[in-house]
Amino acid sequence: MVSLTAALSVLLACSVHGTATPRQGTYAVAIGRAASADPEWLDVAEALRDKHGVDAPVIEFDESSDAGRAALVEALRQRKSGMVGIVLHPTAAARDVTAPLQRALRTIDADPESDVSWGIITARSAAGAQRLVDHVAPLTMSIAAGTADFPMERFDHSAWWSEEGAHRFTLHHDGRAIDSSLTDASIGDAAHGVLNAPRIDLLMTGGHATDKGLELGFRRPAGAVEPRDGALVVRCHDGRVLPLTHTSPKAWIGAGNCLLGHVTGPDSLAAVAIESYGVRAHVGYVVVTWFGRGGWGTLERFTKEPGARTLHEAWRENGDAIVGELAKRWPGSESLVLASWQRDDVNGFGREVAAWMKERSIPDADARELAGLLWDRDAVVYLGDPSWDARVQRQPGSSADPWPSLAARAPGSEPASPAPTSEPAPSAAPAP
Numbered sequence: 001m002v003s004l005t006a007a008l009s010v011l012l013a014c015s016v017h018g019t020a021t022p023r024q025g026t027y028a029v030a031i032g033r034a035a036s037a038d039p040e041w042l043d044v045a046e047a048l049r050d051k052h053g054v055d056a057p058v059i060e061f062d063e064s065s066d067a068g069r070a071a072l073v074e075a076l077r078q079r080k081s082g083m084v085g086i087v088l089h090p091t092a093a094a095r096d097v098t099a100p101l102q103r104a105l106r107t108i109d110a111d112p113e114s115d116v117s118w119g120i121i122t123a124r125s126a127a128g129a130q131r132l133v134d135h136v137a138p139l140t141m142s143i144a145a146g147t148a149d150f151p152m153e154r155f156d157h158s159a160w161w162s163e164e165g166a167h168r169f170t171l172h173h174d175g176r177a178i179d180s181s182l183t184d185a186s187i188g189d190a191a192h193g194v195l196n197a198p199r200i201d202l203l204m205t206g207g208h209a210t211d212k213g214l215e216l217g218f219r220r221p222a223g224a225v226e227p228r229d230g231a232l233v234v235r236c237h238d239g240r241v242l243p244l245t246h247t248s249p250k251a252w253i254g255a256g257n258c259l260l261g262h263v264t265g266p267d268s269l270a271a272v273a274i275e276s277y278g279v280r281a282h283v284g285y286v287v288v289t290w291f292g293r294g295g296w297g298t299l300e301r302f303t304k305e306p307g308a309r310t311l312h313e314a315w316r317e318n319g320d321a322i323v324g325e326l327a328k329r330w331p332g333s334e335s336l337v338l339a340s341w342q343r344d345d346v347n348g349f350g351r352e353v354a355a356w357m358k359e360r361s362i363p364d365a366d367a368r369e370l371a372g373l374l375w376d377r378d379a380v381v382y383l384g385d386p387s388w389d390a391r392v393q394r395q396p397g398s399s400a401d402p403w404p405s406l407a408a409r410a411p412g413s414e415p416a417s418p419a420p421t422s423e424p425a426p427s428a429a430p431a432p
Contacts, residue, residue: 027052028081032063034092040126045087048133063097069104077108083117090271093122093263095286099378112327112334113320119386124266128275135280138389141201142399145194150204151303156399159194166219173406184222188236197402199248206256211268227272247278254284255295261381262286281311281384287344291372294380307394312386
């Protein structure tokens with residue numbers, strides 16, 4: 001008989017890739033200790049306070065300690081805040097900060113789900129964070145790009161690339177495969193052509209990534225999208241560097257990317273994307289991803305009913321669904337903290353979950369779902385102002401095509417049937 005520990009190790013090693021309603025109250029602004037030590041970052045917090053007409057002072061707290069997070073929770077409880085923007089310095093915004101924040105902000109009241117709408121305000125620099133705060137205009141998304149055929153039919157125009165095999169890629173535009181001859185030598189130029197469009201509203205990605213870059217090849221290296229000197233570039237397989245210069249306001253969902261939301265310093269991809277690429281909301285993992293409910297679930301909730309949810313609402317609703325399912329099916333797991341998760345140690349996590357299950361006589365058949373939901377519970381962050389009204393268009397419109405050169409190549413091409421650049425999404429996210 002295969003042991004539960006062994007079974008979990010196998011499962012975890014298979015690396016793959018209604019609207020939440022805020023509590024009644026006011027918007028609050030908080031700032032972590034590392035950011036509050038810098039006058040320029042304090043100015044960012046004050047600008048966020050002015051933006052939302054907040055009379056109460058900025059809440060300063062120690063983002064690295066339980067006592068500091070408890071103080072933040074108590075301040076939000078006293079103010080009856082329904083939404084909070086949390087300003088964090090990019091050197092103090094990694095998962096050792098964000099995961100405990102996720103858990104703390106679920107303790108404002110007695111139920112296990114989130115008790116406040118919240119987002120992290122950060123960037124490579126205070127100036128970049130200020131641009132994030134300054135952005136107010138709602139975004140109705142009609143232009144999309146990505147690394148696979150995500151729900152592109154929701155948009156007026158779309159462009160993406162898919163990977164059919166090692167060093168074999170296809171470029172797609174508006175539902176048609178327009179170039180199936182791409183290789184590792186040419187995918188960099190094609191990806192740059194997609195990503196450097198004058199307007200992209202939503203970027204949806206899967207495949208291999210780290211906090212320092214999105215790889216263009218899933219099966220073999222073929223270049224990457226990565227930070228370089230404070231800006232995003234496409235690094236081609238031959239070493240050429242192509243800058244991404246267009247900064248139209250956009251959201252980025254790393255649905256199937258490891259670590260794409262993990263801000264480990266000013267030169268992390270997410271921080272630089274906000275700084276120089278016009279990203280005003282970024283949803284991404286702070287650990288490796290293998291189960292995928294956190295990322296794929298957010299993407300599904302955001303796109304399945306066009307216009308019904310803002311991106312933040314979809315992210316929050318998905319997180320609450322994960323927590324709610326854990327609490328209902330395996331009481332206690334919704335608040336369980338395992339040291340191996342914080343280390344991003346998948347094998348150690350499997351052993352710890354197996355031991356926890358054994359103590360409670362939980363059936364082996366539950367192992368994958370329990371471990372997967374628990375892994376994803378605190379794994380996906382929202383970087384941006386939670387109040388931003390960014391949503392998919394409800395009906396097709398007449399947006400101008402930002403890829404006219406691709407449109408010129410489309411007539412007569414075959415219908416697109418791409419292979420995803422990360423493993424398929426899990427089954428539909430459960431209703432909350």
